[in-house]
Amino acid sequence: MHSLFNPKKMQLTPFLFFTGKGGVGKTSTACATAVALADQGKKVLLVSTDPASNLQDVLEVELTNEPRAISAVPNLYACNIDPEESARIYKENVVGPYRGKLPDAVLATMEEQLSGACTVEIAAFDEFSHLLADEKILDQYDHVLFDTAPTGHTLRLLQLPTAWSGFLEESTHGASCLGPLAGLEGKKEMYGKAVASLADREKTTLLLVARPDNSSLLEADRASAELKAIGIDNQLLIINGLLQTHRAEDRVSTAFYNRQRAALNKTPQALKQIMAYSLPFVSYSLTGIGNLRYLFSSSAVSASVIEEPSVKMDELPGLNQLIDDFSEKNTRVIFTMGKGGVGKTSIASAIAVGLSEKGNRVHLTTTDPAAHLAYTFQGSDAQDNLSISSINPEIEVERYKKAVLETAGSGLSAEELAYLQEDLESPCTEEIALFQAFAAVVEKSENEIVVIDTAPTGHTLLLLDSTEAYHKEMSRSTGDVPENVKKLLPRLRNPEETGVVIVTLAEATPVLEATRLQEDLKRAGIDPKWWVINQSLAATDTTDPVLRGRASSETKWIAEVNNELASKCAVIPWLHEEKIGYEQLKEFSL
Known part of the structure; x- marks a missing residue:
């Protein structure tokens, strides 16, 4: 098995970038590493550019975009750059000059094109690129740690000359996330130096953080390949949250342990070529300097850190009540939404089976590979009320x-x-591209309930909607939005027809990201009524001290979702075995 990651025993480069899927533990890993290096006498700057950052929650101090000394850790400084605010300024720099000169519909399109994740990322890159490009920074700090790294897509865009031209001001294809880099004029040279620093093996290390689960490892593999392709090849892999031992008499503990090992055995081949380390699954929440120090300490965590769960789980609805609600209201289109790895496909499959069992004709479709649904329903006989399809993202994207x-x-x-x-x-x-494919499925299924695993964000919906207005206003588009897309947009906004289920885990980052997703959808006129907290240890009867300790840390997030974020909240316990086949999914959903 992998060696334990311990920065105290490693020679690390000055710049350290932590990247990975939401919820894998980037922030806690970056914070614990920063504390460990500072404790060794190194002067360290910790910078977060994550829109859903909980850096100040982990360090338990208020932070701004200016470096602040962390009093509990001599030599450690931290700042929390707000890329959303940077993106707002960037967007206004691009759109502002055209106000009063172009029709409102055109301005709306420009603003929405610049509201996506890519724009936030480029604005964040602008904020920290001066740290990479300024040689004086390394005179001030021994190490600069970045919580969240830029993607290969963004870096490739920055390296293309046309990104810095006015080409997109004349472009009519309507797909751009960035627009011309007019909001960042004069910074091309600095960006070039920053990209060069990222590719310098003597200066920069990319730390790919992953959980021991399939989707997380696949994402790490994709990010690794994407960044290697542009020269960022000094990479390390950290498998975070690996359960070290298990109680044989505890079914949850045993299943948890075995499922993690099974996922690691399926690690993509290219990822196996990278030096890999692990961090243990711990019983305590990785917040506060004391707990961060425990992570790399040989001493055991004290029992006082572990608290018993306080939320009354039996008072919260289960998946069966969510299914009853949709059935009683005759909801015709149901989307499951959320970040990768939270269990959207399993939840969508269970909802489809549950509605089918109530006598409804149901069509289930997903953007996951066909093999995943085939795996989920393996050994199942054909069902009269349930049909299944799978949309291949690669095919749809290439077609688009x-x-x-x-x-x-x-x-x-x-x-x-x-x-x-x-x-x-x-x-x-x-x-x-996928939304257009979904629209085609829904249009062909007027007489069925359609359950769709993975849905477009509010940003994409608004982009499609504003693009439609833009076509009408300017009449210079390359083509109209497809008719089935036009019909589906208002249908999605109609709560009598459509239900959106946000799926999350009872952890900081998945909840924060799900919150942003809900705000995004509300901006597009869609109000999710149900949240599902999946794979909850707090909802199990595990006696494993490590898992019970983690269960207690979940209750804070369960309470926040139930009391503040969701109109209705269902909680699903961590299951000791996957629900495979129609009969098991039926048992799961009823």
Whole structure:
């Protein structure tokens, strides 16, 4: 098994970037590493650029975008850059000059194009790039740690000359996340130095943080390959939250342990070539300097750190009550939404089976590979009331990109075409392509309840909607939004027809990111009524001291979701075995 990650025993580069899926423990790992290095006498700066950052919660101090000395840790300084605010300023710098000169519909399109994750990321990169480009920084600090790294997509865009031109001011393909970098004029040289620092093995190490589960490891593999392709190849892998031992008499503990090992055995081959370390699954919440120091300490955590769960789990609804609610209201389209790894596919499958068992005709579709649904329903006989399909993201995205390139790409120079091709690699492109595929499924299923695993964000919905208005206003588009998409947008906003289920885990980052997702959807006129807290240890009867300790830390987030964030909240316990096949899914849902 992997060696334990311990920065006290390693020679680390000056710049350390922690990256990975939401909820894998990037912030806690970065904070614990920063504390350990500072305790060794190194002068350390810890910087977060995560929109859902809980850096100040972990360190238990108030932070701003200016470095602040952490009194409990001599030599440690931290700042919490707000990329959302940076993105707002960036967006206004781009759109502001056109106010009063272009129609409101055009301005709305421009603003929405600049409201996506890519714009937030480029604005965050602007904030920390001066740290990478300024040689004086390394005179002030021995190490600078970044909680969240830029993606290969963003870095490739920055390296393309057209990104710095006015090309997108004339572009009509309507897919851009960034727009021209007019809001960042004069910074091209600094960005070049920053990208060069990222690729310098003597200066920078990329730490890929993953959980011992399949989706997290696949994401780490994708990020690794994407960043290696542009020269950032000094990488380490940290498997976070690995249960070290288990109680044979405890079914939850045993299943937890075995499932993690099974996932590690399926680690992608390319990821196996990277030096890998692990961090233990701990019984306590990784907040506060004392607990952060425990992570790399040989001493055991004191029993006083572990508290018994206080939330009355039996008073919260289960999945069966969510299914009853949708059935009674005759909801026709149901989306499950949330970050990868929270269990959307399992929840969507159980909802579909539960509604089918109530006599409804149901169609279940997903963007997960077909093998996943085939695996989930393996050994199941065909059901009269349930049909299943799988949308292949790669096929749909390639089809969409081909259509855009055939229209918007006509007549472009080689440089402009290169920008357009890279621009189409953005997450928004995939969402729009998949949304069009979903719209086609829904249109063909007027007589069925349609359950859709993975849905577009509010940003994508608004982008499609404003693009439609833009087409009407300017009449210079490469083509109209498909008719089935136009019909589905208002349908999604109609609570009598559509229900959105936000799936999360009872942990800081998944809840914070789900909160942002809900705000995003509300901005688009969609109000989710149900949240599902999945895989809850607090809802189990485990006697394992490590798992029970973690269960107690969940109750804070369960209470926040139930009392403040969700209109209705269902809690599903961590299951000691996967629910495979129709009959088990039926048992799970009823």
